[in-house]
Each structure stands twice: as C-alpha cells, then as structure tokens.
Amino acid sequence: MSRARLAVMASTLALLAACGQGDTKSDMPPLPASATAPVTYERDIHSWAQPQIARVRHVDLDLTADFATKTLSGTATLDVTGEPGATQVILDIKNLEIRSVADDKGNALQFAFGAEDPIKGQALTVTVPAFEPGKGQKIVVTYSTRPDAAALQWLTPAQTAGGQQPFLFSQGQAILTRTWVPTQDSPGIRQTYSAKITVPEALKAVMSAEMLTPDGERAADGMHAYRFRMTNPVPPYLIALAVGDLSFASVGEGVGVWTEPSRLEAARNEFSEMRQLVDAAEALYGPYRWGRYDLLILPPSFPFGGMENPRLTFATPTVVAGDKSLVSLVAHELAHSWSGNLVTNATWADIWLNEGTTTYFENRIMEAVYGRDRAMMLQVLGWNDLQASLAEMAPLDTRLHVDLDGRDPDDGLNDIPYEKGAAFLRTIERIVGRERFDAWLKGYFERNAFRPMTAGGFLIDIRANLVRDDSALERELQLDNWVYQPGLPSNAQAPVSTALTAVDTAADAFFADKGPASAIPWSGWSTQERQHFLAWRPEGAAATRPWLTGAQLADLEASLNLRAEGNAEVLFQWLQIAVAHRYQPAVPTLERFLTSQGRRKFVLPLYTSLWGQGDWGRPIATRVYATARPGYHPVTTGSVDDVVGVPSPVAG
Ligand code: BES
Numbered sequence: 225m226s227r228a229r230l231a232v233m234a235s236t237l238a239l240l241a242a243c244g245q246g247d248t249k250s251d252m253p254p255l256p257a258s259a260t261a262p263v264t265y266e267r268d269i270h271s272w273a274q275p276q277i278a279r280v281r282h283v284d285l286d287l288t289a290d291f292a293t294k295t296l297s298g299t300a301t302l303d304v305t306g307e308p309g310a311t312q313v314i315l316d317i318k319n320l321e322i323r324s325v326a327d328d329k330g331n332a333l334q335f336a337f338g339a340e341d342p343i344k345g346q347a348l349t350v351t352v353p354a355f356e357p358g359k360g361q362k363i364v365v366t367y368s369t370r371p372d373a374a375a376l377q378w379l380t381p382a383q384t385a386g387g388q389q390p391f392l393f394s395q396g397q398a399i400l401t402r403t404w405v406p407t408q409d410s411p412g413i414r415q416t417y418s419a420k421i422t423v424p425e426a427l428k429a430v431m432s433a434e435m436l437t438p439d440g441e442r443a444a445d446g447m448h449a450y451r452f453r454m455t456n457p458v459p460p461y462l463i464a465l466a467v468g469d470l471s472f473a474s475v476g477e478g479v480g481v482w483t484e485p486s487r488l489e490a491a492r493n494e495f496s497e498m499r500q501l502v503d504a505a506e507a508l509y510g511p512y513r514w515g516r517y518d519l520l521i522l523p524p525s526f527p528f529g530g531m532e533n534p535r536l537t538f539a540t541p542t543v544v545a546g547d548k549s550l551v552s553l554v555a556h557e558l559a560h561s562w563s564g565n566l567v568t569n570a571t572w573a574d575i576w577l578n579e580g581t582t583t584y585f586e587n588r589i590m591e592a593v594y595g596r597d598r599a600m601m602l603q604v605l606g607w608n609d610l611q612a613s614l615a616e617m618a619p620l621d622t623r624l625h626v627d628l629d630g631r632d633p634d635d636g637l638n639d640i641p642y643e644k645g646a647a648f649l650r651t652i653e654r655i656v657g658r659e660r661f662d663a664w665l666k667g668y669f670e671r672n673a674f675r676p677m678t679a680g681g682f683l684i685d686i687r688a689n690l691v692r693d694d695s696a697l698e699r700e701l702q703l704d705n706w707v708y709q710p711g712l713p714s715n716a717q718a719p720v721s722t723a724l725t726a727v728d729t730a731a732d733a734f735f736a737d738k739g740p741a742s743a744i745p746w747s748g749w750s751t752q753e754r755q756h757f758l759a760w761r762p763e764g765a766a767a768t769r770p771w772l773t774g775a776q777l778a779d780l781e782a783s784l785n786l787r788a789e790g791n792a793e794v795l796f797q798w799l800q801i802a803v804a805h806r807y808q809p810a811v812p813t814l815e816r817f818l819t820s821q822g823r824r825k826f827v828l829p830l831y832t833s834l835w836g837q838g839d840w841g842r843p844i845a846t847r848v849y850a851t852a853r854p855g856y857h858p859v860t861t862g863s864v865d866d867v868v869g870v871p872s873p874v875a876g
C-alpha cells in the first residue's frame with residue numbers, strides 16, 4: 225500500500241521537465257531572471273497520457289446536445305505536439321462512444337482502446353504519422369457521450385425551477401472531463417479550447433470561456449449554436465458547459481449572474497457585492513487574469529457548493545440564502561482564479577495546493593470586505609471541522625501531500641486539503657508577518673501563473689523567495705512537517721473568535737446544563753453563529769451517546785423554528801442532531817431536504833448518519849434514496865450508492 229512519497233528533487237525535475245509536461249517553454253513567456261521558478265513535473269497516476277511524448281495543446285469542440293437521447297455528439301479536434309519521430313498520442317476516455325478518428329484532411333487514423341480501469345477509464349491510443357520537429361498535428365475524434373456520462377447531468381423540466389425546459393450541466397473535476405471530452409485529462413496538461421455548441425432553440429449554452437455569440441446563431445432544425453473561446457491554457461477539468469433556459473443580470477462592471485429567469489432577481493440581490501469581492505482579491509494578490517467573472521446558479525441537483533470554472537463559477541442554489549450569509553462560497557471560487565486556475569495542482573495528490581491556498585485566500589477576501597470578526601468566525605468553523613476530521617481519519621490520510629495510489633481522487637476530498645492547507649499558510653503568515661507573506665504569495669502566483677505545481681515545487685518556491693537561507697526561520701516554519709507528516713505540527717495555532725466564544729457559553733447552557741431553548745439568543749445571531757451553536761458536541765466518551773432528551777429536541781425545534789429553516793447550512797446541522805437522536809418528528813424536514821437538493825456535502829453525511837442508526841435509520845435512508853436518487857448528479861449517487869446501495873426499481 226505505502227508508496228514512498230514523491231519528494232521532488234531539483235535535479236530530476238530539470239531532467240523530467242525537458243520531456244515536456246511541466247515545460248511550458250513553447251507557449252509561455254520567458255521567466256524573469258531573478259525568479260527561481262520551480263519547474264514542476266510529476267507523473268499523474270490518474271491519467272493514461274504520456275505528455276512527454278505527445279501532448280494536446282488545444283481542444284476544439286463541435287457538439288450538439290440531444291435531450292431526447294441525453295447525448296452530446298460531434299467532434300473534438302485536438303492540436304497535438306510531439307517529440308520528433310513519435311507516432312502515438314494517448315488520450316483519456318471513459319464511457320465514450322468513439323465513432324472514428326481522422327486527421328484534419330479526413331484521412332482515417334488507427335486507434336486502439338486500452339484496458340478499462342474502473343477509476344481512470346481507458347487509454348485511447350491514436351497512431352499518427354511521425355511528428356516532425358516543430359510541427360504539430362490535428363486529430364479529429366468523432367464521438368458521442370453516453371446517457372450516463374459521469375460528468376454530465378441531464379435534467380428533465382420538472383427538475384428545474386421553471387419546469388418548462390430541460391437542463392444540462394457538466395462537472396469536470398477531478399477526472400470526469402474524460403467522460404465528455406476525449407483529451408489528455410490531467411491537470412498538468414494545460415490546453416486552450418474553443419467550442420461550438422448546438423442546442424434546441426429555446427435554450428442557451430454557457431461555458432467557462434468567452435462567449436463569442438451571446439445571442440447564438442441559427443442552426444438546422446430549430447437549433448441554435450453558441451461559440452466560445454478560452455485563450456488561456458487551462459487544465460481540462462476546467463472545461464465546463466451548461467445548457468438551459470438561462471438569463472443574465474449584471475451586478476457591476478465585468479461581473480454578473482446567470483440562472484433560470486425565475487431565480488434571477490434573488491441571485492442578483494444575493495450577489496450584489498461581487499465586484500467588491502473581485503476588487504479585494506485583486507488588491508491582495510494581483511490582477512484577475514480571466515476577463516469577466518460571472519456566477520451561474522444551477523438547479524438544486526448541482527453536486528457541489530461551487531466549482532471554479534474560469535470566468536463562470538458554477539454554484540448550488542443553496543447559497544442563495546436571501547441574506548448574503550453564504551457569500552464566502554463565492555469568495556472561495558473567485559480565489560481559485562489565482563490558486564487553482566492560474567497555479568494548478570500538477571496531480572490530485574496535491575489538491576491541497578488548490579484548496580488550501582484557496583481557503584486561505586477566501587478568508588482574506590472575507591476579512592477585506594466584511595471585516596475581521598466575520599473572517600475569524602469562518603476560520604473557527606473550519607478549524608473545528610479540521611479537528612473532527614483529524615480525530616476520525618486514518619493518520620496517513622491527514623498528510624497534505626496524499627497517497628492516492630489505486631484510489632479515486634475523490635477519496636482525497638475532505639477537510640485536510642482545505643483546512644489543514646489553510647492552517648499551514650496562516651502559520652507561515654503569523655511567523656513571517658502579513659506583509660512579507662502577502663508579497664511572497666503574490667509573487668508565487670505571478671512566477672507560476674499558467675503552470676502546474678507540486679508539493680516539492682511549492683517548497684522550492686517558498687524557500688527560494690521567502691525563507692532565503694534563514695535557518696532559524698526554516699526551523700520555525702516546519703515546512704516539510706506540514707506537507708509530508710500526518711496531523712498538525714507543533715507550530716499550529718487555533719484561531720479565536722470572540723463572537724463564537726459567546727456562542728459557546730450559550731451552547732454550554734443549553735446542551736450541557738440543560739437550560740431552556742428560549743434562552744438561546746438565536747434571532748440576534750448570524751448564520752455562522754447558528755452553525756457553531758448547532759455543531760456543539762459532548763466531549764470524550766460521552767460523544768458516542770445521545771446528548772439531548774426528546775423534550776430538549778422538541779424545545780429546540782420549536783423555539784428555533786427549525787422546521788421552517790431556510791438556510792441549508794443551518795438546516796444541515798440541525799438534521800445531523802436529529803438523526804443522531806432518532807428524532808422522528810424531524811423526518812419530514814429531513815426528507816424534504818434530501819429530495820430538494822443534491823449537494824454531496826449535505827446529502828452524503830446525512831445518509832451515512834441514517835445508515836449508522838441501524839434499524840431506525842436504514843429504512844428511512846432506503847425509502848428516501850429510492851425517491852431522491854433519480855434527481856441526484858452522478859457525483860452524488862456515486863458516493864451515496866456506496867453507503868445505501870442502489871435501490872431496486874420501484875414496481876409500477
Ligand atoms: N473545486 C472545488 C470542488 C471540487 C473539488 C470538485 C475537488 C471536485 C473535486 C470547489 O472549489 C469547492 O471547494 N467547493 C466547496 C465550497 C467551498 C466554499 C469550500 C463545495 O462545493 O462545498
């Protein structure tokens with residue numbers, strides 16, 4: 225099982241970089257002489273591609289969306305460069321219907337499928353005429369997706385807000401792009417892209433790219449075509465598409481929201497401060513490099529809170545809380561425009577480079593726009609989640625640089641990359657001071673823009689540009705400990721929020737001292753204070769037993785009006801308490817929550833808790849899942865199936 229960690233050494237780096245994957249010399253400006261920019265190459269175990277031999281540089285899609293058959297079909301034309309003499313290009317595909325492969329003159333090219341791996345899918349090896357020095361080739365793959373493509377969710381009109389039109393959206397991260405685009409699906413292989421997407425006339429297509437035809441162009445048979453262009457090279461997991469009855473509202477210069485018409489007004493109000501978020505981000509860490517920044521509010525089955533697709537963040541409608549209380553999610557996805565989309569984890573073993581840096585950056589945006597108190601509350605909530613995860617996870621999985629050998633990158637998606645990653649950067653900030661830290665982080669984004677990054681490369685950069693041979697500082701930071709060892713190094717410090725300390729007092733009074741729920745100052749609390757209150761748990765051995773009586777649960781539910789709770793984060797916390805206590809009166813609320821949205825972060829823990837409640841919870845989980853499952857995205861069902869099992873078809 226255990227694999228020696230890939231501590232990357234400068235000498236091997238230089239050698240490997242000469243082969244290609246991290247070497248962006250052909251499409252990047254030369255580096256400033258002063259920067260010791262780490263050249264970062266690491267083999268990606270989740271891709272079949274061999275970019276050191278031949279690599280995709282550009283993808284041009286020409287696809288038609290057919291809602292009747294739930295397929296996208298057409299062509300992907302790939303611009304490929306290769307080592308002189310190389311005759312094979314290896315692509316990643318999973319569950320795709322490949323019809324033919326040709327060059328750009330229509331001459332058929334030979335292709336072969338590799339063995340099917342349940343996680344990675346298959347290699348599609350295309351044989352091409354030998355590459356000549358300095359000359360690329362085009363490969364045209366004619367294909368269609370399958371109705372159960374894991375990246376795509378095809379919604380019926382009933383699953384949308386408007387109820388009249390169907391909807392389609394994609395989710396590429398981590399390794400799902402290969403289920404709708406045949407390309408080299410590795411985050412270290414950046415590609416520019418362009419697309420023509422043909423959809424039924426009543427619908428609009430949007431992508432993570434510049435929209436070249438805002439009103440679309442007439443196409444055959446009552447269809448409309450939309451053209452797009454992304455001129456920055458992006459990792460393929462950021463290629464994204466949505467099709468539906470979509471409308472747009474500007475909320476400021478260069479920023480706006482897309483959603484179904486009936487949700488537009490609410491979205492416009494909720495995100496009216498988006499320009500301030502972008503301004504704050506730019507003031508912190510340098511110019512936003514992607515042009516527009518828009519937000520797409522999806523139907524409720526979107527499996528994540530948000531997804532940082534360039535120029536167009538995809539988001540769950542559960543962030544439209546009505547009171548702007550969950551905008552930190554937008555700050556997070558926006559921050560990825562630097563951490564993740566500019567400087568990208570080279571492999572999924574280092575997703576902390578994307579998510580930890582972003583969680584740190586997110587909080588800095590929140591502090592700049594909403595003040596220190598709000599930011600500290602968010603830090604404490606994250607820190608507490610981290611403590612809970614550290615307590616229950618296998619120690620080796622609590623390293624920042626993780627071992628995903630034989631595993632789905634999804635297995636690395638937990639609080640460690642987010643919150644331990646953010647705690648790491650906060651520790652460095654505290655030790656060197658904010659000013660020095662900010663100057664380094666801004667420089668890190670500049671030096672490494674449009675490049676893949678590894679843990680080893682990160683350490684080389686911070687040593688070269690921040691530590692600079694200061695051996696006392698080097699010892700104090702414990703950089704290698706943070707990245708390669710389990711748990712938290714001794715220099716980690718818990719954040720403190722005075723607001724949440726006050727909530728702790730109220731929580732102790734109610735939960736531990738069994739006071740009345742009427743004494744809880746709920747109505748004066750923000751969403752974060754409410755979340756924190758409901759996250760209270762008994763300590764030590766008592767933690768495995770129920771901590772409330774039936775009377776207390778009823779008191780809490782009634783006093784806080786939890787049956788009518790509209791904030792998804794708060795409702796989720798309450799439902800976790802309810803399930804832990806087998807509190808029957810909350811089951812209708814639970815059922816409504818599980819059938820009205822499909823965000824995996826909420827849905828999976830609730831099914832898991834239900835399942836953990838044996839005779840009481842399992843029948844509820846099975847019954848609700850049978851109804852809810854057809855409405856969930858494959859990302860969510862893929863996880864919940866492992867807990868509840870695939871329900872047998874309901875008779876009739
Ligand atoms: N990029 C992630 C979502 C993701 C990560 C999808 C890995 C697939 C694989 C996104 O930026 C994210 O972190 N979303 C969070 C919200 C955020 C505020 C913590 C989510 O969806 O809950």
Ligand code: ZN
Pocket residue numbers: 556560578579582
């Ligand atoms: Zn993220």
